[in-house]
Amino acid sequence: MTWTTLQTAMAERGYIASGDLSMALHLSLSLGRPLLLEGAAGVGKTEVARVLASVQDTDLIRLQCYEGLDAAQAIYEWNYQRQLLAIRAASEDGETGKSVETRIFSDDFLLERPLLKAIRQPKAPVLLIDEIDRADEEFEAYLLEVLSDFQITIPELGTITATTRPHVILTANGTRDLSDALRRRCLYAHVPYPDLETELSILVSRCPDINDRLCAQVVGFVQALRKEPLEKTPGIAEMLDFAAALMGLGIADLTDDPAILQATLTTLLKTQSDQANITTEVAQRIAGKAA
Amino acid sequence: MSVVSKFAARDAGPTARMTGFVAHLRDNGLRLGVGETAVALDALTHVDAANPKDARYALKSVFSGSAEEAAQFDALFDSFWMNGGKVKTRVTPTLNPTENKNVHSSRHADAEGEDTSGSGDLSTPDDTGDGASNSDGEGKLVATDVSNLFKKDLRELVLPEDIAAAEKVAIRLGAALRDRRSRRRKAATKGDQIDFRRVIRKSIATGGDPIALPKRRRPERDLRITAICDVSGSMTVYSRIFLAFLAGLMRADTNSDAYLFHTRLVRITDALRDKDALRALSRLSLLAEGYGGGSEIAKSLDTFANTYARRFVNNRTVVMILSDGYDTDAPDGIADALARLKKRGCKVIWLNPLKGWDGYEPVTRAMASALPHLDIFSAANTLDDLAALEPELMRL
Numbered sequence: 001m002t003w004t005t006l007q008t009a010m011a012e013r014g015y016i017a018s019g020d021l022s023m024a025l026h027l028s029l030s031l032g033r034p035l036l037l038e039g040a041a042g043v044g045k046t047e048v049a050r051v052l053a054s055v056q057d058t059d060l061i062r063l064q065c066y067e068g069l070d071a072a073q074a075i076y077e078w079n080y081q082r083q084l085l086a087i088r089a090a091s092e093d094g095e096t097g098k099s100v101e102t103r104i105f106s107d108d109f110l111l112e113r114p115l116l117k118a119i120r121q122p123k124a125p126v127l128l129i130d131e132i133d134r135a136d137e138e139f140e141a142y143l144l145e146v147l148s149d150f151q152i153t154i155p156e157l158g159t160i161t162a163t164t165r166p167h168v169i170l171t172a173n174g175t176r177d178l179s180d181a182l183r184r185r186c187l188y189a190h191v192p193y194p195d196l197e198t199e200l201s202i203l204v205s206r207c208p209d210i211n212d213r214l215c216a217q218v219v220g221f222v223q224a225l226r227k228e229p230l231e232k233t234p235g236i237a238e239m240l241d242f243a244a245a246l247m248g249l250g251i252a253d254l255t256d257d258p259a260i261l262q263a264t265l266t267t268l269l270k271t272q273s274d275q276a277n278i279t280t281e282v283a284q285r286i287a288g289k290a291a
Numbered sequence: 292m293s294v295v296s297k298f299a300a301r302d303a304g305p306t307a308r309m310t311g312f313v314a315h316l317r318d319n320g321l322r323l324g325v326g327e328t329a330v331a332l333d334a335l336t337h338v339d340a341a342n343p344k345d346a347r348y349a350l351k352s353v354f355s356g357s358a359e360e361a362a363q364f365d366a367l368f369d370s371f372w373m374n375g376g377k378v379k380t381r382v383t384p385t386l387n388p389t390e391n392k393n394v395h396s397s398r399h400a401d402a403e404g405e406d407t408s409g410s411g412d413l414s415t416p417d418d419t420g421d422g423a424s425n426s427d428g429e430g431k432l433v434a435t436d437v438s439n440l441f442k443k444d445l446r447e448l449v450l451p452e453d454i455a456a457a458e459k460v461a462i463r464l465g466a467a468l469r470d471r472r473s474r475r476r477k478a479a480t481k482g483d484q485i486d487f488r489r490v491i492r493k494s495i496a497t498g499g500d501p502i503a504l505p506k507r508r509r510p511e512r513d514l515r516i517t518a519i520c521d522v523s524g525s526m527t528v529y530s531r532i533f534l535a536f537l538a539g540l541m542r543a544d545t546n547s548d549a550y551l552f553h554t555r556l557v558r559i560t561d562a563l564r565d566k567d568a569l570r571a572l573s574r575l576s577l578l579a580e581g582y583g584g585g586s587e588i589a590k591s592l593d594t595f596a597n598t599y600a601r602r603f604v605n606n607r608t609v610v611m612i613l614s615d616g617y618d619t620d621a622p623d624g625i626a627d628a629l630a631r632l633k634k635r636g637c638k639v640i641w642l643n644p645l646k647g648w649d650g651y652e653p654v655t656r657a658m659a660s661a662l663p664h665l666d667i668f669s670a671a672n673t674l675d676d677l678a679a680l681e682p683e684l685m686r687l
Contacts, residue, residue, distance in 0.1 A: 003338060003345070020361075023338070023348030030337040031330065038358055080487035084494065084501060091498045101495060137605060177634055180322065180601075183356040190361040 014205045015051040024189035034168035039191030042235015045171040049128035059125040063114035065135035076116045079109045105156035119162035127166035217254040218243045220290030234268040241267040457539030460678045465544045467684040482508030517548040521614030523586030529644045533613045552591035589624030596631040606636030616658035629664035638666045646670035
C-alpha cells in the first residue's frame with residue numbers, strides 16, 4: 001500500500017486526509033513507529049485512528065488520558081474482589097498455599113487495560129492514546145518505555161511481550177508541552193483546520209444529500225467564523241452539526257432567515273461570550289460574504 | 292528566520308546528502324539527533340523517494356516535531372533540495388542566534404547571553420554615585436536616585452548573616468510548597484482508600500481473611516522553586532534582600548534553581564551553592580556584571596522560557612519572579628513569555644517590591660500585561676514579607 005492508496009481508502013470511509021497526514025500515517029504503519037498528531041480540538045485527530053482501524057480492518061483500542069491516570073487504569077489490574085472470593089472458597093475446600101497463589105495470580109484474575117490489551121491482540125490493533133498531554137509526566141515516561149519495548153512486566157506473572165505490535169497514534173492539543181523524548185520517538189503530523197476545498201469534500205462525503213448551494217454557504221460561513229476572535233473555534237464536528245441542523249430545519253439558503261441562522265449558531269458557538277459576540281448583525285455579515 | 296543552505300554538490304550518495312540536510316535543519320533550529328537521519332533514510336525506502344512530493348511529506352513527518360517546525364519545514368526543504376542547482380561552498384558558518392537557544396547546555400546559553408550583553412543600556416538616571424548605602428529596602432523611589440554601579444561588588448550588599456536568616460525563611464517557604472494535585476495514590480499506613488493489592492497479599496497469610504487493611508493516599512510532592520531575580524537599577528535597594536533570599540534558598544533546598552537578570556539572564560544556581568557563603572557572593576559578583584543597569588524583563592523571560600525552562604521547569608515547579616516590572620523593552624513580550632512558561636504547567640508567582648506601597652496599582656504596561664498569567668502577585672520588600680508569603684504558598 002502506498003500513501004496515496006491509503007489516502008483514497010480513508011476518503012472512501014469518509015475521512016479526507018491531507019498529503020502530510022496520509023504520508024505520516026503510511027510511514028507510521030510501514031516503519032512501525034508511533035505517530036503523534038497535534039492540532040486544535042475538533043479537527044478530527046481521534047477520527048483518524050477510527051478510520052485507520054477500519055482501513056486496516058482491525059480493532060481500535062483507545063486509552064483516554066487524564067491527569068492522574070495510573071498503571072491500574074492504563075495497563076492492568078488484578079481483579080481483587082474475585083481474588084478474595086477465590087481465596088475464601090479455596091480455604092473452605094481445603095486448598096492451600098502455593099496452588100491458591102498460582103491460581104489467583106493467573107490470567108483469569110487479570111483485568112486487561114488498554115495498553116496490555118493492545119499488545120496481546122492476535123492481529124495488530126490501532127492503539128489510540130488520546131490527549132496524551134493531559135496525563136502527567138510520570139505516565140508519559142512510562143509510556144515511552146512501553147512504546148519502545150512493547151513489553152509489560154507484571155511482577156506476579158512475568159514479562160509479557162507483544163504478540164503483535166500495535167499501530168500507535170497519540171493525539172495532543174497543547175494543554176502542556178510534551179517532552180522532547182516523546183516527540184523524538186514519534187513521527188509527527190500537525191492537523192490544521194481544513195481549508196475550504198477539503199472541508200467541502202468532508203461535508204459532501206458526510207452529508208451526501210446536502211444541496212450544493214447550502215454546502216458552499218455552510219463551509220464558507222464556518223471558515224469565515226474561524227477567523228473571528230472566538231474563545232472556542234468551531235471544529236469539523238461542529239460544522240457537520242451545523243449543516244445537519246440546517247438540513248433538518250429544511251433551510252435551503254443560509255441568508256433566508258436571520259432568526260433561524262442565529263438559532264442554529266448554538267451548534268457552532270460553545271461559550272456564552274462567543275454567543276454574545278456573534279450578534280445577528282455579525283452573523284448576517286459573515287453569511288452575506290459566504291453566500 | 293534566515294534560511295541557510297548547505298547543499299553540497301560533491302556529496303556522494305543519499306546518506307551523505309541526508310546528513311547534509313539534517314545539518315541544514317539543525318542550523319535552522321530543529322533539534323535532531325543521529326537517530327532521525329536513520330529513520331529518514333528508512334522512511335524513504337517506503338515511498339517513491341525520487342518523487343519530490345513524496346519525499347517532502349515523508350521527511351516532514353520524520354523531522355518535524357511541533358506545529359512551528361512543521362510550518363517551517365517546507366521552506367527549509369525547498370532551500371536545500373530545490374535550489375535549482377545553486378551550490379554554496381561546503382560549510383557555511385551561520386550566525387543564527389536561534390541555534391544556541393536549542394542547545395541544552397547552560398554553558399552555551401550563557402555564552403549566548405554574553406554576546407548580546409547590553410550593559411551600557413542605562414534606563415536609570417546616573418547622578419549620585421552612592422546608591423548602595425541607603426539600601427534598606429523600604430519606601431525609596433529607586434529609579435531616580437540610584438546610580439548604575441557597573442561591576443558593583445555584591446559583597447557590600449549581602450552579608451553572611453542575612454543569608455543565614457534568609458535560609459530559615461527559604462526552608463519554611465519550601466515546606467509550604469507541596470504539590471497536592473496528584474490523583475495517583477501510594478501505599479501508606481494512614482490513608483483514605485484501601486489498597487486492595489496489598490490486602491490480597493496479606494490475606495493469603497491469614498487464609499483469605501482480609502484482616503489487615505493497608506491504605507493508600509495521595510502523596511504530597513515537593514514543588515521546586517525556580518527564582519528569577521531582577522537586579523536592574525530600579526531594583527538595587529531590594530536586591531540585598533532578594534539575593535540573600537536566593538542564597539538562602541539555594542542552601543536550604545537542593546532542588547531549587549536561581550537566575551538573575553538585568554539586560555541578560557544568568558543562571559546563578561551553581562555559584563550560590565558554593566559552600567562558602569562569601570565566596571558564593573564573589574562568584575555571583577562576577578556573574579552579575581552589568582548589575583544595576585537597565586532591565587529587559589521581556590527578553591530575559593523569553594530567553595528563560597526558551598532555554599532553561601525546557602530543562603528545569605515542569606508541572607512541579609513554582610517560578611518566582613522578583614521584579615518591579617519596569618522594563619526598558621516594549622512590554623508586550625512579557626505576556627507571551629509568561630504564557631509560554633505557563634504551558635510547561637508551572638505556577639508563576641510575581642513578587643513586586645512596589646506593590647507594598649500604598650496606592651500602588653500595577654499600571655506599568657509590563658505589569659498589566661503580565662497579570663493574567665500570574666498565580667500570585669504579591670508584595671515583598673523585606674525578609675519578613677517573604678516569610679509572610681507562607682500561607683499564600685500553602686494555598687497554591
